Amino acid sequence: MLFNSLEFLIFLPIVLLVTFILPKKIRYIWLLIASYYFYMCWNAVYGLLILFSTLVTYLGGVGIEWCKGQPWEETKITRGKKLCVGVGFGLNIGVLCYFKYTNFLLDNLRDFFHLLHIELNIPEVDILLPVGISFFTFQALSYLMDVYRDDIYAEKNFFRYALFVSFFPQLVAGPIERSKNLLKQLATPPKFDADNIREGLWLMVYGYFLKVVLADRTAIFVDTVYGNHGNYQGLYVVIAAILFSIQVYCDFYGYSVIAMGTAKLLGYRLMDNFNAPFYSRSVSELWRRWHISLNSWFKDYLYIPLGGSRKGKVRSYVNRVIVFFVSGLWHGANWTYVVWGMMNGAYQMIGEALMPLRNKMVKLLGLNRESASHKIMQTVVTFSLFAFSTIFFRASSIGVAFEMIKNMISTWNPWIFVNGGIYSCGVEQKNFTVMLISIGILFVSDFFKYRGVCIRKEIMKQEWWFRWLLMAGSVVLIVVFGVWGSAYNAGNFIYFQF
Numbered sequence: 181m182l183f184n185s186l187e188f189l190i191f192l193p194i195v196l197l198v199t200f201i202l203p204k205k206i207r208y209i210w211l212l213i214a215s216y217y218f219y220m221c222w223n224a225v226y227g228l229l230i231l232f233s234t235l236v237t238y239l240g241g242v243g244i245e246w247c248k249g250q251p252w253e254e255t256k257i258t259r260g261k262k263l264c265v266g267v268g269f270g271l272n273i274g275v276l277c278y279f280k281y282t283n284f285l286l287d288n289l290r291d292f293f294h295l296l297h298i299e300l301n302i303p304e305v306d307i308l309l310p311v312g313i314s315f316f317t318f319q320a321l322s323y324l325m326d327v328y329r330d331d332i333y334a335e336k337n338f339f340r341y342a343l344f345v346s347f348f349p350q351l352v353a354g355p356i357e358r359s360k361n362l363l364k365q366l367a368t369p370p371k372f373d374a375d376n377i378r379e380g381l382w383l384m385v386y387g388y389f390l391k392v393v394l395a396d397r398t399a400i401f402v403d404t405v406y407g408n409h410g411n412y413q414g415l416y417v418v419i420a421a422i423l424f425s426i427q428v429y430c431d432f433y434g435y436s437v438i439a440m441g442t443a444k445l446l447g448y449r450l451m452d453n454f455n456a457p458f459y460s461r462s463v464s465e466l467w468r469r470w471h472i473s474l475n476s477w478f479k480d481y482l483y484i485p486l487g488g489s490r491k492g493k494v495r496s497y498v499n500r501v502i503v504f505f506v507s508g509l510w511h512g513a514n515w516t517y518v519v520w521g522m523m524n525g526a527y528q529m530i531g532e533a534l535m536p537l538r539n540k541m542v543k544l545l546g547l548n549r550e551s552a553s554h555k556i557m558q559t560v561v562t563f564s565l566f567a568f569s570t571i572f573f574r575a576s577s578i579g580v581a582f583e584m585i586k587n588m589i590s591t592w593n594p595w596i597f598v599n600g601g602i603y604s605c606g607v608e609q610k611n612f613t614v615m616l617i618s619i620g621i622l623f624v625s626d627f628f629k630y631r632g633v634c635i636r637k638e639i640m641k642q643e644w645w646f647r648w649l650l651m652a653g654s655v656v657l658i659v660v661f662g663v664w665g666s667a668y669n670a671g672n673f674i675y676f677q678f
Contacts, residue, residue: 208340238338347362397615409583426622515577520573
């Protein structure tokens, strides 16, 4: 069930109504039923996958807690705890790899033996990737590790824990919540709060704007250029790369904001997954502000256990390479994602390695890093580097990505902005204007967020008539300018495939 579908707009009010009618003690049961129904609308069989991941990590948490209470020597207790974690991680990662990477591994195995002039007749395995499997798997595994580290108690109520893993607002595309935040909230059901309703609605409205007005509109231009990459050169590719960066941001940020709003209506608080990343002054800052829940997951459960930066600079770089390799592969079973991840890791390591030289240049040239012009220059360079890397993220293969880069640098065609060529990529002039205005709204909103100003809270301080008038106007504009598709064919959120 998609957030931008009529089914969800019917489903959500029913869930809200029943939730606040039921006694607090049994609300989590209802939310669990609703969450499984929400997920099983895609494929009922895959509800078993969530149940499997839930059962394995629940028993793992209980097992860790049991080991802690045994009158054993410390080394034996530690071995028991590690066994529980190892089994939980092994089974969950195994299932994830089967569904997500089986054909990827088989394809690479064929290619490897082909280089050795050996032909392997290995058929493709017909596997349908379950929606959001990476997200709920990582959320369940983070709980298991938190129990091992004594950061959270082992939840004894299986159904409450099952709701933590399957909570429908953030089930299929995050944010990947931590047990210390969401599980503790689920243990104490909130009261009905009108402020939560108002704030939740504003979050959802902004999320729908990001998705159906901006992301789905830029997608038309992007799909046209990437789908016919041989026919577009020069600035067409540049604009497509820029617009795809905005598309993937608005698509995923839009989902995250709708998820936050939906949870807020129910009285629960989810983490903010993005923090104005395109105003970052370095790639490392951008990644601290982009997909925060996933990047913090890799930091806490992969980078730090590998040794982090505690074992010297060389080991730190090796650990980063591993993290960005895994992060790229997490996004999809294609080497294009790995290259994208490794590029962003390389940006950061090269930036750090050149920092002494950069400091000398700044001093030699008498530059002021705190000046507005210097900050703008850093922001533009950071965004450009990120946008360039997304060519690999979006391209169907590494070869196509390099072909597009070649087409981009081999032609200089600024006249497309004058002769109307820019409007030949599926987005005519009027829609292109709407897109530019929407991008302007996005960057103004993110600028205030970057400066610590929450526009939503400022709106909620205004008179009731102004708030509702603005709300009604926003909904009308989204309905009028949203890209809904023929016969209301709601577009999938990009990150559902991960």
